[in-house]
């Protein structure tokens with residue numbers, strides 16, 4: 308698997324594909340790839356002639372005291388997974404390649420980034436929108452692939468693409484789970500065995516909420532409060548938020564109408580995990 312480190316090199320490569328009339332898919336990641344990423348790469352490989360996987364732990368989306376330094380990294384392992392899933396190349400720049408020392412231009416999403424994760428991670432989505440815009444400008448893909456696990460991120464990127472007239476199709480892909488239900492995440496590696504077991508309260512809360520909705524519950528507050536009780540019964544869990552919001556605008560909702568996103572962030576020990584489900 309070819310690993311490209313510079314903007315110039317990846318641009319040249321994509322230009323040569325374009326000359327041949329080939330389509331290009333982009334899978335933006337922060338590396339330490341798992342089955343969730345693999346599902347995005349497989350989908351991108353099925354829908355495009357060439358697939359670029361970006362593998363970059365983006366410093367601008369980490370706040371002070373977050374896990375930028377300790378975020379897991381393993382490019383050799385990532386390269387093996389990319390090869391298996393049918394990627395064409397990995398774009399793995401150094402932070403200095405992406406951010407000049409006097410870098411000062413950011414893409415800021417005004418509304419959708421205020422609630423949910425934005426409350427406790429106030430600069431996070433500005434960093435995400437900035438790096439994703441840069442990757443879009445560098446790679447110029449036809450399509451870009453994002454997981455539904457980061458549901459707020461996906462909604463924000465869709466809005467950014469619409470607002471800034473970016474001519475790239477955004478493809479959202481389903482959450483991939485471990486066999487016991489835990490949503491796949493690079494941060495799961497932080498969990499010790501006891502925490503790993505405790506972390507199942509997130510997917511259990513998702514199942515409970517989905518069941519209530521499937522049985523016809525229309526009161527979003529009741530669904531959320533039952534989910535909160537379930538999570539609070541787990542001694543190692545500390546809730547950041549469990550909320551029902553409109554799936555497009557990320558505004559709070561109290562009734563199940565239209566597309567509702569029920570999303571949560573929960574600390575298991577020191578590890579902050581997210582999960583969600585959509586009610587259509």
Ligand code: PAF
Pocket residue numbers: 335336337363365368435438439457460
């Ligand atoms: O979802 C992620 O891994 C990151 O937020 C992304 C989209 C790659 C931007 O750094």
